[in-house]
Amino acid sequence: MERFFDPQSVVVVGASNTPFNLGSTICNMLKDYLHYDGNVYAVNSKGETVNGYPGYSSIPDLPQTPDLAVIIVAARHVPGIIRDCARKGIRHVVIESAGFSEGGEIGEAMQREIDAIARQNGIRMLGPNCLGTLSSRNKFCCFYGVNPSLVEMNQIFESPGSISYIIQSGGVVVLTLESLYYDLVGVNKVVSIGNKCDVDEADLIEYFQKDETEVIGIYLENIADGRKLMEAARKSRKPVLVYKVGKTKEGAQAAMSHTAGMANNDRIFDAACRQAGIIRLQSIDELHSLPKIFTEMPLLKGKRIAAFTNSGAFGGISADLLVQAGLQMVRLSPQTQEKLKKVGQVFNIKNPVDIGPAPPQTYLDIFEILLSAEEVDGLLPLLSVWQPFVIDCLLELMKICKRYEKPAAIYTPNAISKSVAIRARHRLPIFETTEQAVRALSVSQTYFASLLKRNLTGDRPLWGAGLNTDHRSTGEALS
Amino acid sequence: MERFFDPQSVVVVGASNTPFNLGSTICNMLKDYLHYDGNVYAVNSKGETVNGYPGYSSIPDLPQTPDLAVIIVAARHVPGIIRDCARKGIRHVVIESAGFSEGGEIGEAMQREIDAIARQNGIRMLGPNCLGTLSSRNKFCCFYGVNPSLVEMNQIFESPGSISYIIQSGGVVVLTLESLYYDLVGVNKVVSIGNKCDVDEADLIEYFQKDETEVIGIYLENIADGRKLMEAARKSRKPVLVYKVGKTKEGAQAAMSHTAGMANNDRIFDAACRQAGIIRLQSIDELHSLPKIFTEMPLLKGKRIAAFTNSGAFGGISADLLVQAGLQMVRLSPQTQEKLKKVGQVFNIKNPVDIGPAPPQTYLDIFEILLSAEEVDGLLPLLSVWQPFVIDCLLELMKICKRYEKPAAIYTPNAISKSVAIRARHRLPIFETTEQAVRALSVSQTYFASLLKRNLTGDRPLWGAGLNTDHRSTGEALS
Numbered sequence: 042m043e044r045f046f047d048p049q050s051v052v053v054v055g056a057s058n059t060p061f062n063l064g065s066t067i068c069n070m071l072k073d074y075l076h077y078d079g080n081v082y083a084v085n086s087k088g089e090t091v092n093g094y095p096g097y098s099s100i101p102d103l104p105q106t107p108d109l110a111v112i113i114v115a116a117r118h119v120p121g122i123i124r125d126c127a128r129k130g131i132r133h134v135v136i137e138s139a140g141f142s143e144g145g146e147i148g149e150a151m152q153r154e155i156d157a158i159a160r161q162n163g164i165r166m167l168g169p170n171c172l173g174t175l176s177s178r179n180k181f182c183c184f185y186g187v188n189p190s191l192v193e194m195n196q197i198f199e200s201p202g203s204i205s206y207i208i209q210s211g212g213v214v215v216l217t218l219e220s221l222y223y224d225l226v227g228v229n230k231v232v233s234i235g236n237k238c239d240v241d242e243a244d245l246i247e248y249f250q251k252d253e254t255e256v257i258g259i260y261l262e263n264i265a266d267g268r269k270l271m272e273a274a275r276k277s278r279k280p281v282l283v284y285k286v287g288k289t290k291e292g293a294q295a296a297m298s299h300t301a302g303m304a305n306n307d308r309i310f311d312a313a314c315r316q317a318g319i320i321r322l323q324s325i326d327e328l329h330s331l332p333k334i335f336t337e338m339p340l341l342k343g344k345r346i347a348a349f350t351n352s353g354a355f356g357g358i359s360a361d362l363l364v365q366a367g368l369q370m371v372r373l374s375p376q377t378q379e380k381l382k383k384v385g386q387v388f389n390i391k392n393p394v395d396i397g398p399a400p401p402q403t404y405l406d407i408f409e410i411l412l413s414a415e416e417v418d419g420l421l422p423l424l425s426v427w428q429p430f431v432i433d434c435l436l437e438l439m440k441i442c443k444r445y446e447k448p449a450a451i452y453t454p455n456a457i458s459k460s461v462a463i464r465a466r467h468r469l470p471i472f473e474t475t476e477q478a479v480r481a482l483s484v485s486q487t488y489f490a491s492l493l494k495r496n497l498t499g500d501r502p503l504w505g506a507g508l509n510t511d512h513r514s515t516g517e518a519l520s
Numbered sequence: 521m522e523r524f525f526d527p528q529s530v531v532v533v534g535a536s537n538t539p540f541n542l543g544s545t546i547c548n549m550l551k552d553y554l555h556y557d558g559n560v561y562a563v564n565s566k567g568e569t570v571n572g573y574p575g576y577s578s579i580p581d582l583p584q585t586p587d588l589a590v591i592i593v594a595a596r597h598v599p600g601i602i603r604d605c606a607r608k609g610i611r612h613v614v615i616e617s618a619g620f621s622e623g624g625e626i627g628e629a630m631q632r633e634i635d636a637i638a639r640q641n642g643i644r645m646l647g648p649n650c651l652g653t654l655s656s657r658n659k660f661c662c663f664y665g666v667n668p669s670l671v672e673m674n675q676i677f678e679s680p681g682s683i684s685y686i687i688q689s690g691g692v693v694v695l696t697l698e699s700l701y702y703d704l705v706g707v708n709k710v711v712s713i714g715n716k717c718d719v720d721e722a723d724l725i726e727y728f729q730k731d732e733t734e735v736i737g738i739y740l741e742n743i744a745d746g747r748k749l750m751e752a753a754r755k756s757r758k759p760v761l762v763y764k765v766g767k768t769k770e771g772a773q774a775a776m777s778h779t780a781g782m783a784n785n786d787r788i789f790d791a792a793c794r795q796a797g798i799i800r801l802q803s804i805d806e807l808h809s810l811p812k813i814f815t816e817m818p819l820l821k822g823k824r825i826a827a828f829t830n831s832g833a834f835g836g837i838s839a840d841l842l843v844q845a846g847l848q849m850v851r852l853s854p855q856t857q858e859k860l861k862k863v864g865q866v867f868n869i870k871n872p873v874d875i876g877p878a879p880p881q882t883y884l885d886i887f888e889i890l891l892s893a894e895e896v897d898g899l900l901p902l903l904s905v906w907q908p909f910v911i912d913c914l915l916e917l918m919k920i921c922k923r924y925e926k927p928a929a930i931y932t933p934n935a936i937s938k939s940v941a942i943r944a945r946h947r948l949p950i951f952e953t954t955e956q957a958v959r960a961l962s963v964s965q966t967y968f969a970s971l972l973k974r975n976l977t978g979d980r981p982l983w984g985a986g987l988n989t990d991h992r993s994t995g996e997a998l999s
Contacts, residue, residue: 357765
């Protein structure tokens, strides 16, 4: 599987100098942007050189057997090309072309032909109808048509991270990577699986067990082999987050027109996810917004939450949300309440703890009292950044959370653009709404419970992350 | 009621030159920032002048009877001050001080005393425990402790808009106004009602029927007079959007510690809202994000929606969401499908309509075909801005929507910061997620149905807005 993400040599079949040629965009990215140091070849009808990469008119003519073939030509040419790949000894192929199982009977017949050749020759295939792979650490990417000069793309390769994505749609890849730029956790690998005629999400979950991945994010339009997926997820020692289209009959039909899957029964899928410890996402946005609760914070080991706000209204709002999410507003012990009373300036010493204008030490004292309290499993700080010192207090909170191995899901009741800027500049795991923060706590607790059920808590710290992967040392993501 | 929002003279009781004095922040805003042209007086124990406004040691000493008294002193002094107001003939009072019904038995006793004096003297009161009022058109604001130099505050007064807010919490006022700066619709009036011992949300709904308000946004922690609220909402010819805390027992308790309300039965409230045509909000964010579907788009008069995307995955996602929201994925007629086929470059001519890379005219043709189709009530465009021309197409879509009197809830599958920038610069009603866009359609249709049920469709256009209020002509909100 490694060769899909870290090939030492690549052939781009279909790259040419014709205007608007998509294959050439892959050559351009490898050469001009990624400065990829393996051999790259172009195959096109004229055998012409593409952006300095030597061109050949057919695969058998190549001077070596490349680790990976990336195919981006009209569907009708693909079966012949796969046959050529087999003859040349190529064992890893990405088919980016569309027009197979999602393209009617002719497409389906071609798919069967390709499958047979691949099976006979031990070829592993990604796609068809996909964008291919990206590996931030290996500085490799075979996505077509992407503008690599986008600042978001820069960020991916400059600050490798710990989320790996398996995504069955190019559009969702682009949106998620773009959104992640404004969020906290970096990308490790991305793979767009398209119609997944061979390599599927289960193979990739298994593969991501062994690399720098800390969280696996998945977007699916259909499931071909449910048993295989659930088995891979059940064994996963890393959180598996899945958004699946097709909750309704209408959604399933629409997804079929896109990547040719079978409609799956959503309720069965839901029950299977719970069994396998899969976290089912409620929106596309959660693909980028939720992982930080795993990578930046300890897991939530119980359901008892203390809310702490400097903006009274959010206490009530969060109490509603916590209870609706299946968590509990903890009843603070008399001792804890006594300690809070001594801090002074606390309007409400019962949960939600509510303060007015107060100096930094008040914030720090309350963090310490709540997180050290035996009855508290996790914290929901809803703290408006009305003075810059609140940011310093939140940075300190990160350390207190680590000390007590309890998580805090931070929300700053400020306009979204402000909160996003604070998150990026100070590398604080700030969620974008109260709803999202509560959801993160709920997901953390559900995941912890599933680790227990699956007997997977023994040999790794009960802590979402190693907290030492390189993307965290990069400081500011945004200016 | 007008005097609360447009007083010709004001006394700020409790404004002094003591450091951190809150009353002086009101004087500073009126003088230095708003250049308020009515008379302003300060009342404090020394009778000292505050920022050039003449000071007096008691209300009876004032040289005139001000239209409005704003009181911000310790709670124990408030009953005496109300008595002084009565003696001086002041009939409109904002009590910003806290410490009444939310402050235990002594507070409750003081509240009863104040109520009695006010009743005997025909005084209308706002608060206590509130921020007061803001009127963008009158350039009046008596909020304490607000930093008026914030760009968000500038925007409010420079570009008056059409939403009026009734909010039972200072923190939510600040968050909503700050968020609105990054959204499309401007503010008309804002009133923070706090413990609402006299003027309540029902009085204000009634008042907002007669001014420039187009949409009424309300945040409530408790409801004192449910019948009165529902009656006012039922008669409202403007959409009434309500977020209410206290869906759960825990939420209701937390809210009580904040503004001293009774816990209300949420299910009864929910049923009453449906009867009265109140739109119940699902999150605080909806206070600023939803109104644009009313002010910028025609109402949705049926449930049949066509989705149109240039990023295949979003077709399936939106189909799920539309059906879950009680709307329908319309089955396009053979004629409509035929027209779409003729456009060319359409992957899927059934709903969701899905296109690949295509020129502007393709977008415009599809907008026209779908919105002119008899079977289509509204449009869900999920269009990634992969080229700047997509923005021009969306601007054109606004006109097509008006022509056919059908709404479109636009979502651009780009990172949130990009979408927000496009929204502000081009004044396009772009929603922040697919979920939010679908929710906007659902809310528009629910509101239309409630207008029919309440027999309120006769004498106003079936169109959310006059589309001629001044904030729309301001062009760019953000650079």
